[in-house]
Amino acid sequence: MKLYPLFLLVAAATVLSPGPGVLMTLTNSLRHGFANTLGGILGIAFGALLVAALSATSVGLILATSAMAFTLLKLLGAAYLIYLGLRLWRAPAFSFEAQPSRRTGFARRFLEGLSLQLTNPKAIFFFLSVFPQFIDPQQDYATQFTTLVCTYSALVVAIHCLYALFAHGARGWLASPRGGRLINRIGGATFIGFGIALASARR
Template sequence: MHLYLLFLAMAAATVLSPGPGVVMTITNALRFGLRGTIGGILGIAFGALFVAATSATSLGVLLATSVLAFTVLKFMGAAYLVYLGVRLWRAPEFKLTGEPAHEASFRKRFIEGLSLQLSNPKAIFFFLSVFPQFIDPERNYLTQFTTLVITYAFLVVIIHSIYATFSSRAKVWLTSDRGGRAIRRTSGVTLIIFGTILAAAKQ
């Protein structure tokens, strides 16, 4: 599969970057504990599958036959990653609270995560502009599409689970300005780097 390792790295950086989903996972971990994050994480992962299916499928043939379409989407994707990185670097500190709350149901957390992902511009733009460029037009489209989408959803589960575990063990640090700033700036720099790499990629 064309540049699969690069896709893996870019997808991981996108999922890892602080956004609505990450904030929700961390907040749920601080409020409900590790078990209270499972429903939300699975909701976000399932939402990613839905967004991918509705956003990227129709672009496969276009990108395989049009150099112009590939070039335009490539630079749109690169510009978006750089923009997201700069915005993260310059954004105000996250204000995460660690106030205890009653345990919420799995169903409620799942719906919350699903709804959030379906309206998350980061995921939508990733599947519209970045994702299709890793499809090799000379190989089976459905196989590649399924593999990449499942990879992305798997990364969502793994990375958000790491966030949840880390949050429950580093509650004091995460709720501090220093902790939020460190996560935000590291993710910002990573996205800028991958945006630059994407801009230089060839079809």
């Protein structure tokens, strides 16, 4: 495997960069508390594993070469993001004083995170274009690929947990109905913006 420390930096920077997954983690932490972000975070991380596996198959190559396949997946992802944005925009202001006392809706949040990752064609192209740069053709491909994919997924869990802890700790700053509505509107508009940007994205 070539330049593993550099891969760590590149992968960490990619996960840290703002995107729909980060926004989902922040929103879940603010609305439902840190514990209830874990389902979504694990869903995003597992989605990364599936996308990586997909990118290593002929399906990934088809999406990389077929304009129709790319467009269909792109529009599906865009529609999902816009749906999330509209749902969040219309949601009532959340109250930080009424946090749930146990993990509720873990499976639902896991599926939301998984769906968000699987409907993002950019993730497939990230694995197709970035991973080969760090694989030594003289060594076993499967071992190197597995190591890089597991590293990426572990970074997703660690970094998103840090985002969730930060948001959970900062919830007091927005402990008001006005603040709750503001977060809903900003988050909803951002999701919609991501959806529109994805729908208009080209290869």
